[in-house]
Amino acid sequence: MxxxxxxxxxxxxxxxxxxxxxxxxxxxxxxxxxxxxxxxxxxxxxxxxxxxxxxxxxxxxxxxxxxxxxxxxxxxxxxxxxxxxxxxxxxxxxxxxxxxxxxxxxxxxxxxxxxxxxxPSTLGEAFADIRRLAEACGVEERADELLEALGRRVEAVERAAAEASDKPRVVALEWLDPPWIAGHWVPQMIALAGGEDVLGMPGEPSRRASWEEVRAARPEVVVVMPCGYRVEEAGSEALRLRDRLEALAARVFAVDASAYFSRPGPRLAEGIELIGHLLHPHLIASPGRGRAVELDLG
Missing domain, CATH: 3.40.50.1980 (Nitrogenase molybdenum iron protein domain)
Incomplete structure (x- = not known):
């Protein structure tokens, strides 16, 4: 084929x-x-x-x-x-x-x-599309193995996050100039990782917002994930708009959106591990270096 x-x-x-x-x-x-x-x-x-x-x-x-x-x-x-x-x-x-x-x-x-x-619009649909792809190619058993492995990773994060004493209020920004709120599967990823997405709606498209709306949501953590950007590019863009971001939350992270959030594929599981570590580092181990950076906006 x-x-x-x-x-x-x-x-x-x-x-x-x-x-x-x-x-x-x-x-x-x-x-x-x-x-x-x-x-x-x-x-x-x-x-x-x-x-x-x-x-x-x-x-x-x-x-x-x-x-x-x-x-x-x-x-x-x-x-x-x-x-x-x-x-x-x-x-x-x-x-x-x-x-x-x-x-x-x-x-x-x-x-x-x-x-x-x-x-796909949700995490479940993104993983289900892996099975659809496998079925179209006649390798259904490979999808079973892959999805079982991905499911175990997601469940491990969810169990660990359940031990946390709090669920930080999170805003995920898919674009900064102007600000766009990440939608689709990202709010679910945040919830599984032990956070509360205060602006994104699971399964709904990403949407344009205003800085006033973001500030009014009172996030404790802002995750900068511009669509198509690597972590270095996301960090640079966040620093360019530091005046906007430093007024929003005490903690601001830039992440590799292309690898772990923008694309509805197998690496969404790693994105959940990454968010879990950022929100609850004492409970969830880092999936590896170079995937995110905490920004000093002061």
Whole structure:
């Protein structure tokens, strides 16, 4: 089977299921596992690189308002790869190639590929999509093993967090300029890790907010997780807006959103371990260095 993955989280899931050798093409953002970076890239962003965050927000909004795509698909390369399966998504209009565009291109391919759209809104749905992906590839037993392992990790964090004497009030920011409240599976991740997400709604889309709304929520912990940013980039952006953030909470963390929060794949389990450690370091061990940094905003 030849698989074209048009979603970074799907690429991660395919490799985790032992299907890396079947993947023939990926997106320009597929950087995990490292082997994925050597595969042909089927997409590109229409936004110029290096834009400041506030301009990214404006450009994305304007592009979508005019009905134009954020990403472009290399239809010629996709046709040359002759995939049997194309994996795409519908959950986010700014995260991947348009689902309708993928269907239109797939209908013209000689290989007549199946198109599988992943559309998770919750943690359970994200993990269920791993099983759907495995079923589409005929490796259901591998999904059983992977999901059982992920479930054990999540349950271990939940049990440890239950021993905590408090549940810190948490705000997770998916973007800073302007502020966006993280939604979908992130509020569930915070709850499992022993926190109370005071603005995010489980299963609901991320949403734009105001700094006044964030401040009024009285968070004790702010987790900065700009979509698509690594921990160093998230930390730099947080420091640029230190005046806003230092007025919100005593503790502010920047995390690797791309690896552990933005992408609904297997590494969400590690994201739960990470949040658990940040909130309750005496109860939950760190999943490893380099995944988060506590910011000194004083």
């Amino acid at each position: 030849k698989i074209a993955s048009l979603v970074p989280s799907a690429t991660e899931s395919l490799f985790a299921l032992g299907l890396g050798s079947c993947v023939v093409g990926v997106t320009h953002e597929c950087d995990y596992p490292p082997e994925a970076q050597a595969l042909p890239q089927l997409t590109r962003s229409v936004l110029p690189p290096g834009l400041p965050p506030h301009e990214v927000d404006q450009r994305v909004a304007a592009t979508l308002e005019h009905g134009q795509p954020i990403y472009e698909l290399d239809a010629a390369l996709l046709a040359a790869l002759q995939p049997d399966l194309i994996v795409t998504q519908e959950v986010c209009t700014v995260c991947a190639v348009s689902y309708d565009d993928v269907l239109a291109v797939a209908a013209r391919l000689e290989s007549r590929p199946r198109v599988l759209a992943l559309d």
